[in-house]
Amino acid sequence: MMASVIASAGTLPVLSGLRSTAAPQLKKGIMWGSNGVGKTIIEKFRSAKAAGFDGIEPMSHLDRNEILKARDATGLSIPSVCGEYHWKYLLSDPDPKVRQNGVEALKVSLEDAKAYGADTVLLVPGRVTETVAYDECWNRSVEEIKKVLPLAEKLNVCIAIENVWNGFLLSPVEAAYYVDQFESPWVKFYFDCGNILTYGYPEQWIRILGNRIAKIHIKEYSRKIADKQGRSAGFGVKLREGDVNWSAVMDALESIGYSGWTTVEQPGGDTPEGLKDLCDRLRLIQQS
Numbered sequence: 001m002m003a004s005v006i007a008s009a010g011t012l013p014v015l016s017g018l019r020s021t022a023a024p025q026l027k028k029g030i031m032w033g034s035n036g037v038g039k040t041i042i043e044k045f046r047s048a049k050a051a052g053f054d055g056i057e058p059m060s061h062l063d064r065n066e067i068l069k070a071r072d073a074t075g076l077s078i079p080s081v082c083g084e085y086h087w088k089y090l091l092s093d094p095d096p097k098v099r100q101n102g103v104e105a106l107k108v109s110l111e112d113a114k115a116y117g118a119d120t121v122l123l124v125p126g127r128v129t130e131t132v133a134y135d136e137c138w139n140r141s142v143e144e145i146k147k148v149l150p151l152a153e154k155l156n157v158c159i160a161i162e163n164v165w166n167g168f169l170l171s172p173v174e175a176a177y178y179v180d181q182f183e184s185p186w187v188k189f190y191f192d193c194g195n196i197l198t199y200g201y202p203e204q205w206i207r208i209l210g211n212r213i214a215k216i217h218i219k220e221y222s223r224k225i226a227d228k229q230g231r232s233a234g235f236g237v238k239l240r241e242g243d244v245n246w247s248a249v250m251d252a253l254e255s256i257g258y259s260g261w262t263t264v265e266q267p268g269g270d271t272p273e274g275l276k277d278l279c280d281r282l283r284l285i286q287q288s
Contacts, residue, residue: 029263036270045070051275060109080120091144092126092137128167152186160190160214172208194219206252239281
C-alpha cells in the first residue's frame, strides 16, 4: 500500500486556503498536563480561568460529572479532549488485543468529548519501531480508525491526528494524504507547532494541511538547546524564546482562514504566576 501512497503523493491537491480579509479569531486554551496548579478537577479549571485562558483540554477517562461541574462553575470551554491511552494501546501494535483496547479507549474519548460539548479528540495513531514497520503502522492504524468512524459521525466529534515523535507521517504532503484517504470530515489533523521543529517548519505544514487542521497546539522548541543537551531538552525554553517563527505561524493560519483554538502544551504552568505567564505569552503570539 505504501508504494502507491508514495507514488500518488506528488499529485495530491494541496490546500493553501485563501487569505482572510480580517485577522483570525483565536481562542486561548491550556492542555490538561500543562496546568500544574491544583490537584482536583475544579481547582485546575479555576486556575486556568484565573490565568486568563478561555478553555481547557482535558484528558479522556476522567470523571465526567466532575468535569461538567467544573466547566459550568467556571464558564471555561472544552474545545477538545486528549486521549489518555493512545500511547499505551497503540493502534499500530502487532497484537490485535492491544489494538482493540485502543479502539475502545478512542470510543470513550469520543463519548467524553460529546458529553463536554467538544468537537475534537486528539489521537496519536501509532508508532514506527524496529518491530513495527512503516507500512504496518499505516495499514493497522487506518483499519482501526475506520472502525470508529461511525461513532465519530454519530457524535459529531472529529478524530484529529497529531504530529508527534513517533517516526510516522514525517512530511506534510504525506500527512495530508493520510487524512484524505478516509474520505471523511470526521478525520482531520491536530497540528503541534513545536513538535515539528526537529524535521520541518510549522508555517509550511500549516499551509499544506490547510482546512484539514482541526486544532492547533502551541509549543516552543529550541534547536540550539537540543543540539547541546539532546533532542528532548529542546522543549525546555519559554514560549517566544525558542526557534518557532510565531509571526510566520500566525500568518500561515490567517492564510488558510483558521479561526478557533490555539491550545498551550508547554512546561512552566506549575504555579499561578507561571500559568498566567503562559497565557500572556500566548496572547502575544496571537498578536504576532
